[in-house]
Amino acid sequence: MKNKGSQAMFLTLCFSLKKVFKDCEVYGFSNKYDSPEKYSLKLLPYDDYTRIVLNKRLSMVPFLVPLLTNLAGIWKKTDKWKGKIPELEKALREADAIFDASGYTLGSGWPKGGGELLLQTIRLAKRHNKKIILMPQSFGPFDWEGDNTAFLESVKKELAYCTKIYAREKEGYECLLSLGLTNVELSSDMVIREDLFPTASDIYASPSMASEVEYPAPGSVGFIINENVFRIGDSDAVFGLYAKLLDRLTDNGEKIYVLNTSTADTHLVEKVLNMMRDRSKVSIINGEYSSPELIDIIGRFKYVVASRYHSVVFAYRGAVPAIILGWASKYQDLAEHFQQQDYVFDIRELGVDQLLKQVDHMADNHEDESEKIKKCLERVQATSVIEDAIDALNLKA
Numbered sequence: 001m002k003n004k005g006s007q008a009m010f011l012t013l014c015f016s017l018k019k020v021f022k023d024c025e026v027y028g029f030s031n032k033y034d035s036p037e038k039y040s041l042k043l044l045p046y047d048d049y050t051r052i053v054l055n056k057r058l059s060m061v062p063f064l065v066p067l068l069t070n071l072a073g074i075w076k077k078t079d080k081w082k083g084k085i086p087e088l089e090k091a092l093r094e095a096d097a098i099f100d101a102s103g104y105t106l107g108s109g110w111p112k113g114g115g116e117l118l119l120q121t122i123r124l125a126k127r128h129n130k131k132i133i134l135m136p137q138s139f140g141p142f143d144w145e146g147d148n149t150a151f152l153e154s155v156k157k158e159l160a161y162c163t164k165i166y167a168r169e170k171e172g173y174e175c176l177l178s179l180g181l182t183n184v185e186l187s188s189d190m191v192i193r194e195d196l197f198p199t200a201s202d203i204y205a206s207p208s209m210a211s212e213v214e215y216p217a218p219g220s221v222g223f224i225i226n227e228n229v230f231r232i233g234d235s236d237a238v239f240g241l242y243a244k245l246l247d248r249l250t251d252n253g254e255k256i257y258v259l260n261t262s263t264a265d266t267h268l269v270e271k272v273l274n275m276m277r278d279r280s281k282v283s284i285i286n287g288e289y290s291s292p293e294l295i296d297i298i299g300r301f302k303y304v305v306a307s308r309y310h311s312v313v314f315a316y317r318g319a320v321p322a323i324i325l326g327w328a329s330k331y332q333d334l335a336e337h338f339q340q341q342d343y344v345f346d347i348r349e350l351g352v353d354q355l356l357k358q359v360d361h362m363a364d365n366h367e368d369e370s371e372k373i374k375k376c377l378e379r380v381q382a383t384s385v386i387e388d389a390i391d392a393l394n395l396k397a
Contacts, residue, residue, distance in 0.1 A: 001028075001030050001032065001033035001034070001036075001039070001043065002032045002033060002034065003032070004261060004289070004290070004291045004294055004310065005103065005191075005291075005308070005309060005310030005313070006101075006102075006103055007290065007291045008191045008197075008291035008295075008310055008313070008314070009101040009103065009135070009190055009191055010028055010030070010101060011197065011198055011203060011291060011292070012101075012190050012191050012194050012196070012197060012386075013026075013099055013101050013135060013190065013386065014026045014028065014041060015196055015197070015198045015202070016194050016196050016384070016386040016387075017099075017386065017390075019196055020386070020387065020390060021395075025042065026041070026042065027042045027043075027044055027091040027095075028041055028042065028043045028044065029044055029046035029088070029091075030043050030044070030045065030046060031045075031046055031047050032047070033045075036080075037205065038204060038205055038206075038209045039203055039204060039205060039209075040202070040203055040204060040205050041203060044084055044087055044088050044091065045080055045081060045084055046088070049072050049076075049081060050081065050084065050085060050088060051117070051120060053065060053068065053085055054085075054088060054089070054092075054124060055120055055123070055124065059085060059086075059089065065085050069081045069082060069084075069085065092124065092128045092130070093128060095128070095130050096130075096393075096395055097130060097131045097132070097133065097163075097393050097395060098121075098124075098125045098130050098131070098132040098133070099132075099133050099135055099389065100118070100121055100122075100132060100133070100134050100135060100137075101135040101136075101137065101190065102117075102118060102121070102137060103137050103138065104137055104138035104139075105117055105118055106118050106119075106139050106140075106155065107138065107139055107140045107141055107142065107172070107175075108140075108141055108142060108143045108144040109141075109328070112144060112151055115151075115155065118134075119154065119155065119158045122158040122159070122161055122162060123158060125161070126158075126161050131163045131393050132161070132162050132163065133162065133163055133164050133165075133166075133389045133392065133393065134159075134162055134164070134165040134166060135166055135190050135385070135386075135389065136166040136167070136168040136187045136188065136189055136190045136193070136385060137166070137167075137168055138167075138168055138169060138172055138328070138330055139165075139167055139168075139169075139172030139173075139175055139176055140171055140172045140174075140175030140176070141171065141175055142155075142175055142178075152179065155179065156179040156180065156181065159176070159179070159181055159183075160181060160183070162183055163183065163392050163393055164183050164184075164185060164389060164392045165181065165183055165184045165185070166184075166185055166186075166187040166190075166385060166389075167184055167185070167186055167187070168187065168188065168189055168330060168333070169329045169330050169333040170186065170329070170333060171329045171333075172329075173186045185388075187385045188334070188337050188380055188385075189313055189334065190385055190386070191310065191313050191314075191317070192313050192316055192317055192334075192337075192377075192380060192381075193380055193381060193383075193384070193385050194381070194384055194385070194386060195381045195384075197292065197295065197317070198292055199292050200290050200292040200293050200296075202292070203290060203292065204290075210290075210293070211287055211288065211289050211290070211293055212287075213287070213289065213293050213296065213297065214285050214286075214287060214297075215296075215297060215300055216255075216257040216259075216283075216285065216297065216300055216301060217255055217257075218300070219255065219302055220254070220255040220256065220257055220300075220301060220302065221249055221254045221255065221256050221257070221301060221302060221303055221304065221305070222256075222257055222259050222297075222298060222301035222303075222304035222305070222306070222315075222320075223245075223246065223249075223256055223257065223258045223259065223282075223304070223305050223306075224258070224259050224261060224304060224305070224306040224307060224308055224311045225242060225258075225265055225268055225269060225272065225307050225308075226265065226307035226308045227265050227268055228307075228327075229307045229325060229326075229327065229347045230268065232327045232347055232348060233327065233347035233348050233350070237350055238347060239271060239272060239275060240275070241325075241350055241352060241355070242272040242275075243272055243275035243276050244352065244356070245305060245355070245356070245359065246272070246273075246276050246282060247276055247277050248356050248359055248360075249305075249359065250276075250277075250278065250281045250282070252359075252360065252363050254363065255283075256281065256282045256283070257282070257283045257284070257285050257301075258273070258282060258283070258284045258285070259285045259294075259297060259298070259304075259311075260284060260285065260286050260287075261289070261294060261308060261311060263288075266286075269284065285297065291310075291314070294311070294314055295314045295317055295318065298311060298314045298315050298318060298320060299314075299315075299317070299318030299320060301315070301320055302320070302366050302367075302370075303315075303320060303321040303322065303323070303362055303366040303369070303370075304320060304321075304322045304323070305322070305323045305325070305359070306322050306323070306324060306325070307324070307325045307326060307347070309326070309330055309331065309334070312324055312331070312334060312335075313334065316334075316337075316338055316340075316373055316377065317377075319370045319371075319373045319374045319377060320370065320373075321340065321343070321362060321366050321369035321370055321373060322335075322340065322343065323343045323345075323355075323358060323359060323362055324340075324343060324344045324345065325345050325347050326344065326345075326346065326347065327346055327347050327348055331344050332344050337376060337380055338372065338373045338376040338377070338380075339372050339373075339376060340369065340372075340373070342358065343358055343362065343369075345358075
């Protein structure tokens with residue numbers, strides 16, 4: 001719930017399930033969230049502590065869990081786990097199915113321990129004799145250093161249990177097929193494939209919980225950076241590139257708003273702005289906005305320059321074109337769904353002249369690109385991946 005891309009995936013799943021099954025209860029097993037009481041959703045902590053308790057079956061030892069929970073709460077100075085283990089176990093026992101929308105961890109861009117978290121979830125489903133669907137997310141590549149034979153055998157064994165696995169990118173799809181899996185299907189991102197998405201008022205327990213939203217002026221350009229591009233690319237070169245982009249946009253007469261979607265990016269935004277010729281020409285929108293609020297904000301730009309994956313997803317939902325600075329295949333695959341691949345640039349291979357040329361091209365052609373995205377959106381949303389998953393599970397209303 002703290003990462004707005006992850007939040008958007010959960011909200012899409014939750015409200016789409018409720019659309020099909022009017023009276024169903026959806027429990028969100030969430031790794032990170034603040035103040036769950038502010039949401040109208042049922043959220044339970046599925047984190048480092050509760051994973052250990054559930055996977056080690058510690059509740060089978062009388063009185064052990066209350067003692068451990070009390071000690072863990074004192075250590076971390078929180079009561080968020082109090083009484084939650086029984087709720088988690090009850091939800092698992094009574095579940096009709098488990099839908100995993102965790103996003104990505106199973107690939108060599110992350111340590112094997114990250115992938116192991118997904119495998120733990122599958123084992124939990126298996127132990128409770130529940131069907132599990134892996135909703136559209138990233139997989140692969142599977143080329144960690146060293147001998148991966150044993151780990152990949154474990155991956156294949158656990159993934160084979162899933163009723164269905166939706167791979168979000170072609171690379172991930174091919175990686176899963178290479179393991180000999182037959183339960184894999186290629187699907188675009190769930191947030192953009194489903195036409196249903198809640199408003200901010202739908203997700204809060206009270207209207208007063210919603211943020212006071214700051215909107216951009218009509219006809220402005222959004223600029224969204226991502227701390228990860230500084231880690232993946234050459235940091236100094238990335239700073240310089242962002243500053244050049246902002247200078248070019250201001251030279252073109254654009255009104256620019258930097259939309260700061262993550263507190264982790266705040267210090268980076270300030271450094272980039274200080275490298276501009278005239279930072280006074282750029283406004284900043286800050287705020288701890290929910291994903292419905294971010295979709296609303298981004299939908300008001302005429303186009304965006306973005307490096308966060310789900311900020312591009314949010315843009316395309318509103319038929320807003322994007323110039324994308326990324327590094328993984330997920331950016332290219334996403335853009336291809338909307339015939340926007342000419343606007344994707346790899347942060348590791350900076351072609352500054354070509355990028356600036358496309359910035360100028362977008363300024364002149366954003367309305368045409370928006371119409372192109374609208375037509376593609378109709379095709380992408382013609383079928384529902386969630387309804388397909390429900391059919392695979394053979395769930396009846």
